[in-house]
Each structure stands twice: as structure tokens, then as C-alpha cells.
Amino acid sequence: ARPRVGYFYTGKTGSEIITEKLMKYKVETFQSMPIVVKEDDSAYDAISAMFLSDVGTLFAVDQDNNLVGVVSRKDLLRASIGNQGLQDIPVHIIMTRMPNVAVCYPDELLVEAANRLIDKQIDSLPVIERSNETGAKVVGRITKTTITKAFVELARNELM
Template sequence: AKPRVGYTFKSEGVESAMRRVLNQYRVKDIQSLPVIMKESCSIYDAIVTLFIEDTGSIFVVDENKYLSGIVSRKDFLKTTIGQADIHKVPVSVIMTRMPNIVTAALDETVVAAIKKIVEHEVDSLPVVKSRIEDEEEKLEVVGKISKTNIARLFLDLAANKTKEV
């Protein structure tokens, strides 16, 4: 059974109680919608999308709609100060590719996801469902967890606005 919050308790320290509450959150509880593009999109179109959606990174999918890459503001900036024609070069040329993408699962704890974000120095992780197809693991993108989601959860906990999970 999951721990409940909201009752008065008698024999547990504040620290362990807080640790317990903080560790009960799952990625699915706080994730947001991902911004997704095809590999063939131009870098220019991807940058325009980045501004329109006001997001920090875009997840790239192959022709079967499975995750194949991720591009961040940092990747785009590196490209735009270079010589590439951003109207012609597709995002697939500059994206970070599988298997170098760090991902999260829906049922993973938020704490585990934050650990990945901090250790790999990225702003967000694609939230994925894994399936085996032709003996290969394919990843379907179902969400996104970012530092912003974490900041919002922190605020909710500090204001006690969280729903019980």
C-alpha cells in the first residue's frame, strides 16, 4: 500500500517522513507534453518550433514514430554559429542519437529521473514506453519530464497543494 499523507503521526521523524513523501512521486504524476518532430525536418524549422512552443528541447522520431534522437537549445546554438545551412540540413544531423539518449519511464520515481537529469546535465528526459519489435527495443515517446516540472512540484509541496498519490 502506498503511504498516505495528511494524517498526524507519532513515531516518525520529520526527515524520514519527508523522505518518504518525496520518494513516492512517479514520473507520470508530474510529466508534461513532449514536443516531437520528424528526422527530416530542417534545423531552421526545428528552431522556429522551439520558439513557438517555448521549450528547451525537441524529441525526434523515425518513420515508425519511435524515438531516434533529441535536440536541445545548446545543439542548435552550436550549429547556428557554424557554417551549416540550417534551411537545408535536417535535425537528424545534429541530434543526440539512441543509444545515447537518457530516458525515463512512467512508473519511475521522480527522484530517479531528477538524478538522471542532474548527472547527465540535461534539461529534460523523454518519458518512454518500451516495446520489442523484430528483436529490437523500440521506444514510444509518451511524455517529457523537465527541471520545470521539478520546480513546480517543489512549489506545490511547499504550499501543500499536492494531491495524494
């Protein structure tokens, strides 16, 4: 029986406290800068951009800077063992194309984005602005690195 004097126990278990805490973390707080390429850039240029910015996934945009696809190290590696020269293959040929690209939004929970990464078996999600405009504007990226950092900070009590 729960004591009714002096002190009221909240009745929350450790697991509930963890869930409650994780439900506060939004994508926008954790997202990092998106690295973009033009869809007409070559696979070779995409590989160069990847090394220059040290990311594993690039977001391909059209002339209006709207997201049209995503290109990963895996896509580029597949292209590199093909017969065509990397200079001659444009990004739009090898990328995953909208609307097949998994995305997330700034106001979503970090844990929802993490779940989407696992569910879709991908390394990175573009963060897209919610708006009524036509076209998807990329404002950030969430990767397995983002989630791994959050996990470490959670263990160290560095997250609020």
C-alpha cells in the same frame, strides 16, 4: 524512554516523512506533453517548432514515430554559429542519438528522473512507454521546469 500510554509516537523524523512523501511521486503524474520533430526536418524547422511550442528540447522520431534522438536549444545554438545554413542541416546531424539519449519511464519515481537530469547535465528527459515492442514510443517529457513546479507545490502543501 518512549511513553507507552495513551498515544504511540510513530518515531519518524521530519526527514523520513519527507522522503516517504517524495517516494510516492511517479513520473506519469507529473509528465507534460512531448514535442516531436522528424529526424529529417531542418535545424531551422526545429528552431521554429521550439518557439511555437515554447519548449527547450525536442524529441526526434523516425517514420514509425519511434524515438531516435533529442535536440536541445544548445545543439541548435551550436549549429547556428557554424558555417552551414540552418535550412540545410537536418536534425539527425546535430541531435544526441539513441542509445545515448537518457530516458525515463512512467512508473519511475519523479526523484529518480530529477536525479538523472542532474547526473547527465541535461534539461529534459523523454518519457518512454515500457513495452516489448521494438522501438521506443515517447509518451511525455520531464524537464527541470517539471521538477521546479513540484518543489514549489511541495512547499505549498499542494501535493498529496
